[in-house]
Amino acid sequence: xxxxxxxxxxxxxxxxxxxxxxxxxxxxxxxxxxxxxxxxxxxxxxxxxxxxxxxxxxxxxxxxxxxxxxxxxxxxxxxxxxxxxxxxxxxxxxxxxxxxxxxxxxxxxxxxxxxxxxxxxxxxxxxxxxxxxxxxxxxxxxxxxx
Amino acid sequence: xxxxxxxxxxxxxxxxxxxxxxxxxxxxxxxxxxxxxxxxxxxxxxxxxxxxxxxxxxxxxxxxxxxxxxxxxxxxxxxxxxxxxxxxxxxxxxxxxxxxxxxxxxxxxxxxxxxxxxxxxxxxxxxxxxxxxxxxxxxxxxxxxx
DNA sequence: CAGAAGTCGTTTGCCGTCTAATGAATGCGA
DNA sequence: TCGCATTCATTAGACGGCAAACGACTTCTG
Numbered sequence: 001x002x003x004x005x006x007x008x009x010x011x012x013x014x015x016x017x018x019x020x021x022x023x024x025x026x027x028x029x030x031x032x033x034x035x036x037x038x039x040x041x042x043x044x045x046x047x048x049x050x051x052x053x054x055x056x057x058x059x060x061x062x063x064x065x066x067x068x069x070x071x072x073x074x075x076x077x078x079x080x081x082x083x084x085x086x087x088x089x090x091x092x093x094x095x096x097x098x099x100x101x102x103x104x105x106x107x108x109x110x111x112x113x114x115x116x117x118x119x120x121x122x123x124x125x126x127x128x129x130x131x132x133x134x135x136x137x138x139x140x141x142x143x144x145x146x
Numbered sequence: 147x148x149x150x151x152x153x154x155x156x157x158x159x160x161x162x163x164x165x166x167x168x169x170x171x172x173x174x175x176x177x178x179x180x181x182x183x184x185x186x187x188x189x190x191x192x193x194x195x196x197x198x199x200x201x202x203x204x205x206x207x208x209x210x211x212x213x214x215x216x217x218x219x220x221x222x223x224x225x226x227x228x229x230x231x232x233x234x235x236x237x238x239x240x241x242x243x244x245x246x247x248x249x250x251x252x253x254x255x256x257x258x259x260x261x262x263x264x265x266x267x268x269x270x271x272x273x274x275x276x277x278x279x280x281x282x283x284x285x286x287x288x289x290x291x292x
Numbered sequence: 293c294a295g296a297a298g299t300c301g302t303t304t305g306c307c308g309t310c311t312a313a314t315g316a317a318t319g320c321g322a
Numbered sequence: 323t324c325g326c327a328t329t330c331a332t333t334a335g336a337c338g339g340c341a342a343a344c345g346a347c348t349t350c351t352g
Contacts, residue, residue: 086330135164
């Protein structure tokens with residue numbers, strides 16, 4: 001059980017749980033805030049566009065959007081010019097969550113990094129960038145195309 | 147969209163995908179290697195014990211064990227003295243995967259950290275430890291007991 | 293010794309995520 | 323213009339996770 005992978009995994013899970021906890025306070029499920037963030041930035045996007053931005057597959061966005069539509073955060077509407085497309089539009093409720101959720105998220109980031117100095121944070125970001133690049137490269141290797 | 151949480155999330159996903167890729171090569175699904183690792187270290191453990199070690203809930207282990215039993219990696223057997231307990235025992239197949247999977251995992255760790263100097267790795271681990279502690283503390287705060 | 297309380301594994305149901313298959317609409321080439 | 327390839331969203335099914343409800347067995351207590 002390699003040290004880094006192990007520690008990273010545990011950290012990941014803890015962060016995930018903390019984030020989930022925070023979102024739940026606003027009636028959201030983990031992951032939904034990302035979808036909302038995409039729409040806050042630009043409303044009326046299509047599932048495919050959102051999936052690409054969130055680095056997630058389209059079915060994931062579709063399912064999540066279905067649940068979120070059911071809970072009144074957004075609505076689905078077909079694009080008038082191109083009927084293949086579906087556009088997601090935020091409801092009042094969806095917009096209303098913007099401030100509280102963004103604050104929650106900023107607070108979480110700050111709370112979690114509280115014990116790190118500025119220099120430590122810089123090094124951490126650099127290291128994660130490198131790891132991200134390396135891991136992504138590994139994936140491209142094993143898959144025929146990407 | 148805070149920088150750190152965002153980068154960490156992306157890194158996490160990339161690592162997860164890379165690990166999944168590697169495990170798939172040995173016919174395993176992501177996560178099953180952890181359960182196997184627990185049994186390699188000590189065979190005949192109970193679902194509850196394994197769940198605690200993997201920091202996962204018992205139902206997660208139970209489900210995973212069911213699938214792994216179906217694919218012949220382990221067998222279920224009730225404890226003779228205490229009939230509430232169930233013990234999981236590795237099959238030949240389960241033991242056979244040990245070397246290749248542990249190697250795979252070590253290789254992944256090394257590949258992913260390849261661009262980091264020794265000092266960078268140390269700083270990274272320290273930083274992750276701090277973050278892990280902070281995130282865990284946040285969880286304990288919000289939950290009545292733990 | 294018998295009932296109450298505690299300890300386990302299992303089942304159920306939901307969420308996020310992925311891959312693969314399906315279906316509808318557009319657009320391009322002959 | 324007509325058909326076929328392309329582009330989208332959706333559905334189906336699998337997996338890892340979690341929380342809550344359930345059921346079986348053990349242990350503690352009166």
